Every structure is written in C-alpha cells, then in structure tokens.
Amino acid sequence: MSSTELVVDARGLTKAYRDGEIRYPALRGVDLQVRAGEFVALMGPSGSGKSTLLYVLAGLDRPDGGQLRVAGHDLPSMDETALALFRRRCVGIVFQYFNLLHHLDALTNVMLPALLAGTPPGVARARALALLETLDIASLAAKRPPQLSGGERQRVAIARALINEPMLLLADEPTGSVDRGAAEHILDLLAAANARGQTIVLVTHDPAVAGHARRVLHLRNGQIVAGAAAPA
Amino acid sequence: MRAPGPAGWGALGRWAAGLKALLHLARALLGRGPAALGLMGLAMAVAAMLISAGAHVWRGAPAAYDALHDATGAPHAWFFLPEHPRREAAAAHIRAMPGVAAVPLELPVATLPLAGVGGERTVPARVYGVDAAGASAQGISGFAVVRGRWPTPGQAEALVDAGLAAALSLPVGGKAVISGLHGRLEVRVAGYTVSALHCPYPDCAPAVLLPRELFRSVAASPQTLVGVRLQDPQDASAFVFAARQELARLGVLADGMSFRDLKAHQRLSHSLTAGFLFLGGALALASGAAVAWHAVAHAAVAGRRVMAMARAIGCTPRQMTAAFALGCGAVGLLAAAAGSPAGWLAAQAWQAGSFGGAAQGARLGAELAGGGLWPAVGAALGVAGAAAVAGGWAGRGTARAGAGAALGAAGGGVPVQLGLxxxxxxxxxxxxxxxxxxxxLSVAISVATAAGAVTLANTMAAFEREPALLGIFHELTVERVAVERPPVRGDTSGAGEPSRLPPDAVDALLAADPDVSGFHREAWLRVDVPAARESIIVRGLDGDWRGLPWRVLGGRFVAEPGEIALGTTAMERLGVEPGDTIEVAFGPRRAALRVSGAYLELANAGIAGAVAWETFTDLQPGAEPTAWLVRLAPGADPETVRRRLLASGGGRLSVATAGFEPPAAVQAAGRLLDGLAALLGAMAIVAVVHGVAAAxxxxxxxxxxxxxxxxxxxxxTAATAVGVAAIAVVGTAAGIVTGVLLSLGGFWAASAVSGIGGLEPLFPWGQLAAIAAAAPVAAAIAAxxxxxxxxxxxxxxxxxEDI
Incomplete structure (x- = not known):
C-alpha cells in the first residue's frame, strides 16, 4: 500500500447509545482520513467518543450513520462473519486492559490470531517468538498473563496485534494501566513499528502520550474539533 | 477487637446480625439465577421424596406388621397339625409346653383352589373354618377385617385375603368359587381380611375365612392350626423348632412358623422396593448437587460485582462461602420440606395397599405417624444439608478469589478454559x-439412569421371554384336584370317596398330548437341620429332570441319591459349602446328605434345597408327586395345551401357565425407575442447556x-459445541460405566436380599451404544x-464491560 492511500476514510459517522428512552450521542458526524504509514493520536476528555470511534474503526461496533471504509472495506455493509475476518486480516487492536487469555501462555496468546488466519503452527510460532524477541520479552514466552506485570502484558498484547502484519494498528489507551517507565517503553515500541511503516491510530487523554504521534486530533462531544484533515 | 453487635444482645445479637447479613448477601447473589435455583429445588424435592419414601417403606414394612400383629393379638408361633390319630394329643402337648402364655387360635384349615365366578384364574387358598358369630363379636386372633364385615353365620359368605381379592378382581359383594372335596361351593365375598399369619406374596396360599359349617362341607380332611402366644416372644423361633421335634417324637409331623419368620418376609418383600427408592433418591440428590454447583457458578459470575462490593466492605471469604451454603441450604430445606412429607404420604399409601384396605391402611399409617416420622425429617434435613454442602463447596473457590479479581479489573475475573x-x-x-x-455430571447422571433403566427393562423382558434364565424350564404346572366322585367316564372305582387321579394317570395324560415335549414331577417337604437349628424346604425331583440346564452357582447340581443342592440363602444359613455333609430330619427319619452345590432357587427366599426322588421318599416314605412341570414342543401355544389338559383331566387337574411373572413390587419399582429416568433425563437436559448458557x-x-x-x-459456535460434546463424551462414558456398575450392584443386591442368588443383568449393548452415541450429540446440539x-x-x- 502506498503512503498516499487512505487506510481509514470516515465521513459523517454517527453513533448513539440508548438506555431505555434516553439516547446518548457518542459520535456526531465524524470525518476522519488516515493514510498509510501515519501515526495518529485521538485525544479528548472522558466521554468525548474517542474509544467509541476506535471500536467503530476496528469493526467491533457499528456506526448508526455515515460512511466508513477501512483498509478498503466498507464496514457498515459487512456482517459479523465478514467483520471477524476483517479484524483477523486487516487490523490489530491493543486494549487498555490488555485482554489476554489467562489460561494460555504468552506465546500462545500471540500465536492465536496467526493460527486463526491459517498460518501453519510452526510458522506462527516462529513469528510470535521473533515478535516477543523484538519486544524484549522472549524470556516470558512460557508465562501466563497473571504471572506478568502490566507493562509485560501490554507488550504481549502489542505482539498479538502485530503478528498478522495488519494494515492498521488500533490502540486504546495502551499506557493507561502501566507505570511511567513501561509507558515510555510501549510508546517507543509503537513509534518503532510506525517507523517500519505500520499505520497506527492511538486513543489517549494524555498529551505526553499523544506527543509521540505525528498527527493529533481532538474530539469533543463526539466531534473532531481540530486537525481532521489528512496531510497530503 | 471484636465487632460491636446490637446493643443488649451480646454474642447472640452478633450472630443474628451476621446471619441476616449473609442471608441478604445470599439473596443478592443467588437471586440472579432463579431458574437454576428452581431446578435445584425440584431435584432436591424429588430426592427428599424418594429417600423419605424409601426410609418409610424400609422401616414401615416390619413396623406395620408389628402393628397388625399387636392389633389382632396374633400368636407368636403356630403349627399346622395334620389329620392324625394323635392330633389332639399333639395339640395338648403344644399347649403344655413351657413358655406358653395363651393359646388364642385353634382352627380347622385346608388348602383349596379358589376362583372368581367366571374367572379363568384359580389360586390355591388356605381356607379356615371359623365361628362366624364369635368372630363378629370378638374377632379372631391374627386376622383383621380391612373392608366389609365378618361372614354371617349360616350364610354362604367368606372373608377373602385383600391381596388375593385384588389379584382375582373380587369386589366385596362379588361371588367366588371354592373347589372342595364335595364339589364347588359358591360364596359371596363379605369382606377383605389381612392376616399376621400369612406371608405377603400372592402365591403364598392366602387366607379365606369361611363359617365353620360351610367349611365342613368342602374340606374332608382338614389340618388343625394351633397358635400360641409366648411369655417371651423373642423365643419364638427356638420354640417352633423344639415343638416340631417334640411332635415328631409323638409321630405327628407338623409344619410350624413364628411371627419372626413373617416379619422377615415382610422386610424381604419391601426391601427391593425400598432399594429402588433409595437408588432413585441418590440419583436425584446427585442431580440436585450438580445443579446447585451450577447455580452457584452462575451466581458467582452474575454477581461478581456484588461479591467484590461485599469483600470491599469487609466480608471474609469464609462468610462468602457461608452465604452460598446458606442460600442453597435454604432452597434445599424448602424443597425437602415439600418433598419429604410427600414421600411419607406415598409410603403410607403403599403400606395401606400392601395391607389391603383403606381402614386398616389408615390405621397402620397412624401407627407409623406415631413413632415413624423421623425418616421424613431425617430425609429433609439430609437433603437440605447436602444442598448446603454442595453450595458451599461450589462457592468456596470463587469466594477465595481476590476482591480485585472479582471486580473484573485488570482483565481478571472468572477462570476460563480454552483448549487449543x-x-x-x-x-x-x-x-x-x-x-x-x-x-x-448432568450428562453422566442422565446416561447412568437411562442405562440402568434399559438394562432393567431388557433383563425383565429376557426373563419373561426365556424363563430358563431363572431356572424355570416349564411352561405349564399341573396339579391334581381331589374330588368326591371321579367324573372320568367309565371310572367308577371309589365313587363317593374323595379321590385324586393316580400319578401314573397324570403321566399317561401328559404323555398322550402331542404338544408336550417332556415333564418332571416334584413334591415339597419342610425338614429340620438339627445341627443348625434351622428348617429348610426340600424339593424332591422325580422323572425327567437330570438333563435340564439348572442354574448352578457353585459346585454342581444333584446327580444321585444322597445328595442335596441348596439355594444360596440356605447355604448361608446352614453355613455349609459344596462337599460338606448335612443331616436333615423329618419326624423320626434322618438322612445324611452331601451338599453337591448351590443353585438359583426362586422358592422360599432361597431357603430351600433339591434332592433326587429316592432321597425324598427316604425321608417321607410313600410320598407322591404334587406337581408336574410340563415342557411344550417348540411353537405350541401354552393356553391351548392348558385347556386341552383341563378337558382331558375331567375336572381332576389344575393346570396353570408358568413362567416369570415379576413380583408386583418389582413391577412397580420398574415403572418408578422408568418415570424417574424420564424425570432425571428432562432435568438433565434442562441442566445441560442452562449450564451451557451460563458457561x-x-x-x-x-x-x-x-x-x-x-x-x-x-x-x-462450533468451538463451543465441540467443547461441550467433548465433555459430554466424558460424561457419557462415566454414565455408561456407572449405569453398568449400578445394574450389576442392583442385581447383586436383589439376589442377596431376595435370597434367590445368581441374578445377573442382561445388558442391551445395542441400546447402550445408541445412548452413548446420542448423548454427546444431544449435548452439542443443546450448546x-x-x-x-x-x-x-x-x-x-x-x-x-471488559474490552
């Protein structure tokens, strides 16, 4: 994919949550374009809609209205199976609370998306070990998530997100549950991945974290209020 | 520092407050899964009902016999004195024996065939001649009227055993026919009776009470029943043995029994039923415990934030466990409180049915209520306790998890299993x-129950189809009927005298029938074994019996005179092994018999033995066969041959179809097991569906x-279904193995308790394979x-909330 190609092309996205008769708008006509190789940070206070936007971009949630193409896929028109295949092949997701499977060791957690994608087990294992080596946690491959620190768990989660070499890496407050030292390490890893050409969209409320991105967008009340346009 | 309690209540107040808090917590947690709790309650109620009913039947059968015995002032020991010149002297001898407190019973008695008017079935009944006027005024020791009234003096009326009346469908006011020496006597059924002198089996010559003047018209050579009450009833067995020995010295060979024998028969007849009830109760209890486990697991997940909150405000893991136990125990107690009395009432109804009538049954029920409530209470408390233990055990691990993990923070929370x-x-x-x-567990329990049920059904069907499996080799049983005047055309010898067909004539009749392929003859005798101070029944075999495939359980069957093969209970009671020698006595005659082996014996609870005819006549010279056991040619219709033999016998033969007819208790228990299998199966399906949904x-x-x-x-979806199917395969395997073991154990227990010995289940492997194949598929579909x-x-x- 060339660096001028749009990986994310969102126009007029809307999304609301309902609690009985009460409707809570989360996204109010979001326009967002992200090109290949970009590192974009979405900033905003709690309740601004940034996590909702990330879930919509990941195909974990569906917009109520608007147009959305991610990695060339028209997400609103896809069914659950197609969305699952999209997530498997096109995106990697890093969550604030890691969301690792506790009864699998770190290596198997990382291998799992590759296995789902049909990668032969030997190849998946080699690729996962290489990623763990890159992230400096190869020695922890046999440990299960409860035996790891927060920073170590998040590095395992990043390795899992990267194993299928996705077109888009989505990170939701990736440093929100780790200490400052671990946070710096994680951000350096994301920056390094971006330097290798990985497109990244990161959600944070911390300006210091957002400072690692090349472009910072601000959301407020479900709308992007600054820096919406993709750079040429 | 101790936590403060409500002012003025001290430790009690602290306990009460703590208990109230735990109840609130249990309600908040378990209230999230009312369906699971309801299911658990249903299983526990069924368990309590079955266990309570089993305990009452087990305790109630002998207790009800005791009540009947006391209520009728029945004798502790009784003797049947045959017609003999020294019969009066023998009776006087019994009356004078040490330990006799009273002699409340002395009646003439004869065993005569009885049938309903128009009915096909004839049953040998023990007919007593009673003083009807005296009986109406004072009753008769050992007999109670449970429906209707005593016969009216001078009227052709009879009081008929309640079980016999049910078997022959004889209503009060209906007509019955007694075939006596002087022809047929038609009587009106004045009422039903139950007797403390009769065993509970319908094939045990049930009682019929006739006014004495009518009795004399049908019974020419009656025996005399002499019943005595003893100063120490516990000496009854020894008294009977000693009295028989004394009477033998007088030359009078009398049969004798004690109330202890009858009580043992009562327990025996109900033990199988109680066993099935206990088995069903145990299965239901296991099912309930499994559902309790599931309910707690469900509550632990659904209520993890409640748990975290409780932990945050100071609830200890032990208190959390106690809350689960308390909640499940409370549900179990409510369920058991409903189920246990139902079981008690069912047992009372069973008891009333066993003793034949509403009035007596209700009275016996009242007897049970007076001292026998504890089984119901015990069953209820036991079931509630089991529910509490299951709930507490299931909640223990969850309660010990860290409060943070329970909150689901940092990706923690419930443990998950994922196979890769x-x-x-x-x-x-x-x-x-x-x-x-x-x-x-749900799958295993339902499969085990189904496996047990199909095995029981298959075995019963095989026994009915192939009675030889039980040592029954004949299709028809022929007995001679004594009549006043031989009605066979051309036979005028002995006219006017009671007579029977000579054995040779019966042989000739049978040999002439084209559908009779073979037969052998039998006669029975009660003999004493002095060394063991026991009495056993001896079956004398005559004719074509040696080639039959007797079910030998040890050693070998009788082959020659001087040998005896014993039923398993007789073997145990006498304490002998194949190869040992026992001395048996019948009156003054004694014989040393070598024990050849043990065999499957259906009669007299296995307290019996088989000998060759030569041995039998050594003990009882001049004995004649009493029954001809007839085998038919392949394809012959037993009913056709029966009618033909009846006709050719000219009214002097009784012919009955033989074969395996399950006792009423076993039939009822089989139906119970079928119903239970259906209920547990339905519960297992619901539990699996609910369990998978919760999982x-x-x-x-x-x-x-x-x-x-x-x-x-x-x-x-596929991963979940495959996972459930994999578990179901394990559950099914465990269930099949358990069902097979239960069946083996059940038949072993039935063999041991009934005294028959050697009963083995016949496994329907095809059906079991079908169950094994279907169960995992069904579980996967449910998932x-x-x-x-x-x-x-x-x-x-x-x-x-997690992502």
Whole structure:
C-alpha cells in the first residue's frame, strides 16, 4: 500500500447509545482520513467518543450513520462473519486492559490470531517468538498473563496485534494501566513499528502520550474539533 | 477487637446480625439465577421424596406388621397339625409346653383352589373354618377385617385375603368359587381380611375365612392350626423348632412358623422396593448437587460485582462461602420440606395397599405417624444439608478469589478454559465450558439412569421371554384336584370317596398330548437341620429332570441319591459349602446328605434345597408327586395345551401357565425407575442447556477477545459445541460405566436380599451404544443456541464491560 492511500476514510459517522428512552450521542458526524504509514493520536476528555470511534474503526461496533471504509472495506455493509475476518486480516487492536487469555501462555496468546488466519503452527510460532524477541520479552514466552506485570502484558498484547502484519494498528489507551517507565517503553515500541511503516491510530487523554504521534486530533462531544484533515 | 453487635444482645445479637447479613448477601447473589435455583429445588424435592419414601417403606414394612400383629393379638408361633390319630394329643402337648402364655387360635384349615365366578384364574387358598358369630363379636386372633364385615353365620359368605381379592378382581359383594372335596361351593365375598399369619406374596396360599359349617362341607380332611402366644416372644423361633421335634417324637409331623419368620418376609418383600427408592433418591440428590454447583457458578459470575462490593466492605471469604451454603441450604430445606412429607404420604399409601384396605391402611399409617416420622425429617434435613454442602463447596473457590479479581479489573475475573489443538496446518480451537463438572455430571447422571433403566427393562423382558434364565424350564404346572366322585367316564372305582387321579394317570395324560415335549414331577417337604437349628424346604425331583440346564452357582447340581443342592440363602444359613455333609430330619427319619452345590432357587427366599426322588421318599416314605412341570414342543401355544389338559383331566387337574411373572413390587419399582429416568433425563437436559448458557455467559470475556482478534461466529459456535460434546463424551462414558456398575450392584443386591442368588443383568449393548452415541450429540446440539446467540452478537455487546 502506498503512503498516499487512505487506510481509514470516515465521513459523517454517527453513533448513539440508548438506555431505555434516553439516547446518548457518542459520535456526531465524524470525518476522519488516515493514510498509510501515519501515526495518529485521538485525544479528548472522558466521554468525548474517542474509544467509541476506535471500536467503530476496528469493526467491533457499528456506526448508526455515515460512511466508513477501512483498509478498503466498507464496514457498515459487512456482517459479523465478514467483520471477524476483517479484524483477523486487516487490523490489530491493543486494549487498555490488555485482554489476554489467562489460561494460555504468552506465546500462545500471540500465536492465536496467526493460527486463526491459517498460518501453519510452526510458522506462527516462529513469528510470535521473533515478535516477543523484538519486544524484549522472549524470556516470558512460557508465562501466563497473571504471572506478568502490566507493562509485560501490554507488550504481549502489542505482539498479538502485530503478528498478522495488519494494515492498521488500533490502540486504546495502551499506557493507561502501566507505570511511567513501561509507558515510555510501549510508546517507543509503537513509534518503532510506525517507523517500519505500520499505520497506527492511538486513543489517549494524555498529551505526553499523544506527543509521540505525528498527527493529533481532538474530539469533543463526539466531534473532531481540530486537525481532521489528512496531510497530503 | 471484636465487632460491636446490637446493643443488649451480646454474642447472640452478633450472630443474628451476621446471619441476616449473609442471608441478604445470599439473596443478592443467588437471586440472579432463579431458574437454576428452581431446578435445584425440584431435584432436591424429588430426592427428599424418594429417600423419605424409601426410609418409610424400609422401616414401615416390619413396623406395620408389628402393628397388625399387636392389633389382632396374633400368636407368636403356630403349627399346622395334620389329620392324625394323635392330633389332639399333639395339640395338648403344644399347649403344655413351657413358655406358653395363651393359646388364642385353634382352627380347622385346608388348602383349596379358589376362583372368581367366571374367572379363568384359580389360586390355591388356605381356607379356615371359623365361628362366624364369635368372630363378629370378638374377632379372631391374627386376622383383621380391612373392608366389609365378618361372614354371617349360616350364610354362604367368606372373608377373602385383600391381596388375593385384588389379584382375582373380587369386589366385596362379588361371588367366588371354592373347589372342595364335595364339589364347588359358591360364596359371596363379605369382606377383605389381612392376616399376621400369612406371608405377603400372592402365591403364598392366602387366607379365606369361611363359617365353620360351610367349611365342613368342602374340606374332608382338614389340618388343625394351633397358635400360641409366648411369655417371651423373642423365643419364638427356638420354640417352633423344639415343638416340631417334640411332635415328631409323638409321630405327628407338623409344619410350624413364628411371627419372626413373617416379619422377615415382610422386610424381604419391601426391601427391593425400598432399594429402588433409595437408588432413585441418590440419583436425584446427585442431580440436585450438580445443579446447585451450577447455580452457584452462575451466581458467582452474575454477581461478581456484588461479591467484590461485599469483600470491599469487609466480608471474609469464609462468610462468602457461608452465604452460598446458606442460600442453597435454604432452597434445599424448602424443597425437602415439600418433598419429604410427600414421600411419607406415598409410603403410607403403599403400606395401606400392601395391607389391603383403606381402614386398616389408615390405621397402620397412624401407627407409623406415631413413632415413624423421623425418616421424613431425617430425609429433609439430609437433603437440605447436602444442598448446603454442595453450595458451599461450589462457592468456596470463587469466594477465595481476590476482591480485585472479582471486580473484573485488570482483565481478571472468572477462570476460563480454552483448549487449543493443532490439527495439521489448521488450528482446532475448543471452547470448554468453564465449570465442566456441571454439564459432565448432568450428562453422566442422565446416561447412568437411562442405562440402568434399559438394562432393567431388557433383563425383565429376557426373563419373561426365556424363563430358563431363572431356572424355570416349564411352561405349564399341573396339579391334581381331589374330588368326591371321579367324573372320568367309565371310572367308577371309589365313587363317593374323595379321590385324586393316580400319578401314573397324570403321566399317561401328559404323555398322550402331542404338544408336550417332556415333564418332571416334584413334591415339597419342610425338614429340620438339627445341627443348625434351622428348617429348610426340600424339593424332591422325580422323572425327567437330570438333563435340564439348572442354574448352578457353585459346585454342581444333584446327580444321585444322597445328595442335596441348596439355594444360596440356605447355604448361608446352614453355613455349609459344596462337599460338606448335612443331616436333615423329618419326624423320626434322618438322612445324611452331601451338599453337591448351590443353585438359583426362586422358592422360599432361597431357603430351600433339591434332592433326587429316592432321597425324598427316604425321608417321607410313600410320598407322591404334587406337581408336574410340563415342557411344550417348540411353537405350541401354552393356553391351548392348558385347556386341552383341563378337558382331558375331567375336572381332576389344575393346570396353570408358568413362567416369570415379576413380583408386583418389582413391577412397580420398574415403572418408578422408568418415570424417574424420564424425570432425571428432562432435568438433565434442562441442566445441560442452562449450564451451557451460563458457561457461555461466563466465557463472554474470552468470546469477546476471540471476536476482537478475528474468530468468526461460526468458529465460536462450533468451538463451543465441540467443547461441550467433548465433555459430554466424558460424561457419557462415566454414565455408561456407572449405569453398568449400578445394574450389576442392583442385581447383586436383589439376589442377596431376595435370597434367590445368581441374578445377573442382561445388558442391551445395542441400546447402550445408541445412548452413548446420542448423548454427546444431544449435548452439542443443546450448546448451539446459546453459543450462537453469544457468537453472533456484536463484539462489544457481550464483552463491552471488559474490552
């Protein structure tokens, strides 16, 4: 994919949550374009809609209205199976609370998306070990998530997100549950991945974290209020 | 520092406050799964009902016999004195024996065939001649009227055993026919009786009471029943043995029994029923415990934030466990409180049926209520306790988890199981339910119950189809009937005298029938074994019996005179082994017999033995066969041959179809097991469906993660279904093994308790294989709907709070 190609092309996205008769708008006509190789940070206070936007971009949630193409896929028109295949092949997701499977060791957690994608087990294992080596946690491959620190768990989660070499890496407050030292390490890893050409969209409320991105967008009340346009 | 309690209440107040808090907590937690709790309550109620009923039947049968014995002032020991010149002297001898407190019973008695008017079936009954006027005024020792009234003096009326009346469908006011020496006597059924002198089996010559003047018209050579009450009833068995020995010295060979024998028969007849009830209760209890486990697991997941809150405000893991135990125990107690009295009432109804009538049954029920409430209370408390233990045990692990983990923070929370297998180049992902034990137990219990039920049904059907499996080799039983005047055309010898067909004539009749392929003759005798101070029944075999496939359980069957083969209970009671020699006595005659082996003996609870005819006549010279056991040619219709033999016998033969007819108690227990299998099967299906749904709910975080990394709904559904099926395979295997072991154990117990020995289940392997194949498929199908619902929901819906 060339660096001028749009990986994310969102126009007029809307999304609301309902609690009985009460409707809570989360996204109010979001326009967002992200090109290949970009590192974009979405900033905003709690309740601004940034996590909702990330879930919509990941195909974990569906917009109520608007147009959305991610990695060339028209997400609103896809069914659950197609969305699952999209997530498997096109995106990697890093969550604030890691969301690792506790009864699998770190290596198997990382291998799992590759296995789902049909990668032969030997190849998946080699690729996962290489990623763990890159992230400096190869020695922890046999440990299960409860035996790891927060920073170590998040590095395992990043390795899992990267194993299928996705077109888009989505990170939701990736440093929100780790200490400052671990946070710096994680951000350096994301920056390094971006330097290798990985497109990244990161959600944070911390300006210091957002400072690692090349472009910072601000959301407020479900709308992007600054820096919406993709750079040429 | 001790926590402060309510002012003025001290330690009691602290306990009360703590208990109230735990109840609130239990309600908040367990209230989230009312369906699971309801299911648990149903299982526990069924368990309490069955266990309570089993305990009451077990305790109640001898207790009710005691009540009947006391209420009728029945004798402790009684003797049947045959017609003999020294009969009066023998009776006087009994009356004068040491230890005799009173002689309340002295009646003439004869065994005569009885049938309903127009009925096909004839049953040998023990007919007593009674003083009807005296009986109406004072009753008769050992007999009670349970419906209707005593016969009216001078009227052709009879009081008929309640069980016999039920077997022959004889209503009060209906007509019955007694075939006596002087022809047929038609009587009106004045009422039903139960007797403390008769064993509870319908084939045990049940009682019929006739006014004495009518009795004399049908019974030419009656025996005399002499019943005595003893100063020490516990000496009854020894008294009977000693009295028989004394009478033998007088030359009078009398049969004798004690109330202890009858009580043992009562326990024997009900032990099988009680055993089936206990077995059903245990299965239901296991099912209830499994559901309790599942209910707690469900509550622990659904209420984890409640638990975390409680832990945050100071609730200890032990208190959390206690809350689960308390909640499950309370539900179990409520269920048991409903089920246990139902079992008690069912046992009373059973008892009333066993003793034949509403009035007496109700009175015996009242007897049971006076001192026999504890089984119901015990069953209720036991079931509630089991529910509490199951709940507490299930909640223990969850309660010990850290408060933070319970809150679900940092990705913690409930434990999950996810199996990952590589099959070639493709991964095989299996989602196994979190608490595999619940669905596995549900499947195992239902499969075990089904396996036991089909095995029981198959075995009973095989016994009916092939009675030789039980040592029954004949299709018809022929006996001679004594009549006043031989009605066979041309036979005028002995006209006017009571007579029977000579044995040779019966042989000739049978040999002439084209459908009779063979027969052998039998006669029975009660003999004493002085060394063991026991009495056994001896079966004398005559004719064509040596080639029959007797069911030998040890050693070999009788082959020659001077040998005896014993039933298993007789073997145990006499304490002998094959190869030993026993001395048996019948009156003054004694014989040393070598024990050749043990065999399957259906008669007299296995307290019997078989000898060759030569041995039998050594003990009782001049004995004649009493029954001809007839085998038919292949394809012959037993009913056709029966009618033909009846006709050719000219009214002097009684011919009955033979074969295995399960006792009423076993039939009822079989129906009970079928019903129980259906109930437990339904509960197991509900439990599996509910359990899988809860398991999927428990796995929602994993499912959400797997969706996020690209697992499709079809893959998730299949992974869950395969996981459940894998567990069901294990549960099914365990269930089949358990069912087979239960069947083996059940038949072993039935053999031992009944004294028959050697009963073995016949496994329907085809049906068991079908069950084994169907159960995992059914479990997997049950898993598909909840798994599909979870898998097709948007990824953030199920795991939204976690992701």
């Amino acid at each position: 297998r590589s099959a070639g180049s493709r991964p095989l992902i299996i989602l196994r339910p979190v608490r595999s034990l619940v669905p596995a 999927v709910r428990e796995q929602r975080r994993d499912i959400a993660i797997l969706k996020a990394i690209g697992m499709t709904p079809v893959q998730l 598909v709907p909840p798994a599909a619902v979870a898998a097709w929901a948007p990824a953030t819906q199920d795991g939204g």
